[in-house]
Amino acid sequence: MKYYMAPLEGITTYIFRQVYNRHFERFDKYFTPFLASTKLTSREKQEILPENNQGITLVPQILANNPDTFLGIARQLADYGYRTVNLNLGCPSGTVVAKKRGAGQLGDICRLRDFLDEIFEKCPLTISVKTRIGLESMEEWDALIELYSDYKLEELIIHPRLREEYYSGKPHVDAVSKAIKHGLGYPVCYNGDILSKDDLQRVVAFLTDIPDYNIMIGRGVLRNPFLLSQIKGLDSHDDSDSESLIRDFLIDLAESYAQAYGKGQDRNVLFKQKDIWNYLGLEVEGHDKEIKMIRKTESVAEYCSLVKRIYHG
Ligand SMILES: Cc1cc2nc3c(=O)[nH]c(=O)nc-3n(C[C@H](O)[C@H](O)[C@H](O)COP(=O)(O)O)c2cc1C
Structure with a gap:
């Protein structure tokens, strides 16, 4: 099981990642908050510059619903030496969803399929996806699993909530189990509400018959920066x-x-x-x-x- 730090726009910046790494247990992988500008802005460049991300595995994340925008950003990332990118299909924010980006892309499977067809055909980098399980209804998840199973993703990271739920209620862990049992043929990562070692153990207990998956943690590590070392049983501080x-x-x-x-x-x-x-x-x-x-x-x-x-x- 590998552990990833979740991207949190405005918070898990390159400065935060560097400083966190100087003081606490390192994650196996980090993701940038979403990049969305066709031509990377200087702030976005700071996020991905290799000299700002030494000693870690960083995956840049793209928020885009237009293949040309996605591919344009991906090509710039390739020039910086990146080999993989992450596509944001989970952002629930009103302004993002209104423009049919992030979780807003989940509402029209045909359009999403066209988008994925084009980026998977032309992108010089491998692509992982960070997704929610639908826009408004739990019924949407089966079709999304089918859709994702048609592509050779680097990994599928699932925050098992609907867009409509934002961050409320409990994550639907069974939706992650369903995706893994479908046999996608690539790694799956669980993300959501892990604030303590007990929370992680509850997820692990729920996914007990599942052989292998990874874990992404966001807000939990902001509340308690020792969380990863506690989860790994390394925290011996008084x-x-x-x-x-x-x-x-x-x-x-x-x-x-x-x-x-x-x-x-x-x-x-x-x-x-x-x-x-x-x-x-x-x-x-x-x-x-x-x-x-x-x-x-x-x-x-x-x-x-x-x-x-x-x-x-
Ligand atoms: C303030 C804030 C900013 C976020 N920014 C991003 C982002 O840029 N990209 C993304 O994929 N998810 C973003 N997320 C979602 C988190 O990556 C994560 O999926 C979510 O917080 C659930 O995980 P957690 O319960 O471990 O925090 C953001 C969440 C919050 C609260």
Whole structure:
């Protein structure tokens, strides 16, 4: 079983990936948040530059519903030395779905088939897919499995929720089991709501008769950056060690963003830190006052001293 860090737009940037890797257990694979510009923007280039991603396996992700856009981005990625790309068929956001991209592509199987036919025929790179199990109805999944079984994917990553469910309710683990039992002939990866080792064990118990699959984790690792080492049974830190490790990670992260953004960018640096606190804050007890101050502060120096007040281990 291999473990992947999920792409989270605006959060798992190259800076986040680098800093996470300096402090915590590394994942087997990382995925960029989606790239969508026909000509990669300078921000998108930063995400995929090999020098920004040393020592890790990175798969760039593309969000596109037009074969020319997809192939144009893929060719630029090939020029940077990438051999595989991931297609986003899962993004549930209103603006993305309204343009029939991401999970919005799942609603019209004929159009999706035409799109896949063309990109699989012409793409110089292998293609994996990250998908939801339908737009509005569980009935859609069987046809999607049939569709995916017609292509030689690098891997199928399944977040087993409908678009309509966004992130609510429990993931439909049985949908993943159905896809694997169909015998697709390539690896399958489960993704969704793994926040603890127990959550993973529940998925493993559900998929008990299934020989091989991989696991992708997103929000769980933001809430608890030790999650992967705990899952692997490698975490032997006491509470005070853990506090100082998280503190050093958060300060490194803020300083790394500050360095990348340059002087006078405190507000932008802090936007990035505050996004992480939406998840990390859920796991912190007894520091409501400091967390409120983190949400309000406009100074990186004050932010770092608040982090030190919370994690003084
Ligand atoms: C803020 C946010 C941004 C996301 N951005 C992306 C993205 O760029 N590409 C993608 O495939 N999935 C994206 N996702 C979905 C995650 O990769 C993942 O599928 C989802 O969070 C479920 O996994 P988890 O429960 O382990 O977090 C995003 C999710 C969130 C909450």
